[in-house]
Amino acid sequence: MLGGVLQREFLPHIPDAERGSVPDYSSLLPALVRKRDRDRYWLRVTQKNFGRLGAKSVVVELYDGEDRVGDVTGILGVRGSKTVTPHADINQSLRGLGLGVLMYEVLLAHVYRRYGVRKVVGCGSDAALRVHRSLARRHGWTLHEARDEHDYTCYEYALTKGA
Numbered sequence: 404m405l406g407g408v409l410q411r412e413f414l415p416h417i418p419d420a421e422r423g424s425v426p427d428y429s430s431l432l433p434a435l436v437r438k439r440d441r442d443r444y445w446l447r448v449t450q451k452n453f454g455r456l457g458a459k460s461v462v463v464e465l466y467d468g469e470d471r472v473g474d475v476t477g478i479l480g481v482r483g484s485k486t487v488t489p490h491a492d493i494n495q496s497l498r499g500l501g502l503g504v505l506m507y508e509v510l511l512a513h514v515y516r517r518y519g520v521r522k523v524v525g526c527g528s529d530a531a532l533r534v535h536r537s538l539a540r541r542h543g544w545t546l547h548e549a550r551d552e553h554d555y556t557c558y559e560y561a562l563t564k565g566a
């Protein structure tokens with residue numbers, strides 16, 4: 404056996420979406436959301452490129468039929484820095500159901516596997532911080548926090564595969 408010890412996959416409960424088309428992660432949506440109306444909600448990942456600097460962002464989008472009802476956007480670090488800076492917004496009526504944690508996990512799994520991202524850095528609201536704390540606790544990541552001059556909390560953590 405190679406090396407004797409099998410390394411755990413990163414976020415194994417988020418299976419990689421099929422390559423080639425728009426990656427679809429709808430099957431991961433919690434039953435609570437899916438049951439609201441069968442097959443009405445869907446989750447997908449798109450990519451955008453900004454201007455001449457070539458900055459990239461990866462967007463996890465939640466749709467209710469034709470309407471976009473939430474997104475978690477990750478700006479990828481420039482010049483191979485292997486970081487992602489997330490920003491999220493989910494419609495009020497869908498908050499507190501675990502979708503924030505799930506959508507951040509989809510973003511992190513996606514950018515870890517496809518872009519080699521290994522660190523999360525950013526500043527955000529208390530609501531965002533709750534998601535990062537929850538992620539760090541669930542996956543054993545070490546979250547570093549500090550308040551900035553605008554009273555936002557800035558955070559940084561390395562993405563590791565877990566024990």
Ligand SMILES: CC(C)(COP(=O)(O)OP(=O)(O)OC[C@H]1O[C@@H](n2cnc3c(N)ncnc32)[C@H](O)[C@@H]1OP(=O)(O)O)[C@@H](O)C(=O)NCCC(=O)NCCS
Binds near residue numbers: 502
């Ligand atoms: C940030 C945001 C996307 C989180 O989405 P969400 O679907 O509500 O998050 P989740 O349901 O996955 O909850 C994440 C954690 O926060 C906790 N939480 C959620 N709502 C809470 C509330 N009102 N009070 C206390 N804790 C709360 C959850 O219990 C969970 O922690 P846990 O796993 O330890 O139990 C959402 O609140 C939002 O869109 N906020 C407005 C925009 C914003 O602030 N964006 C971030 C700027 S970068």
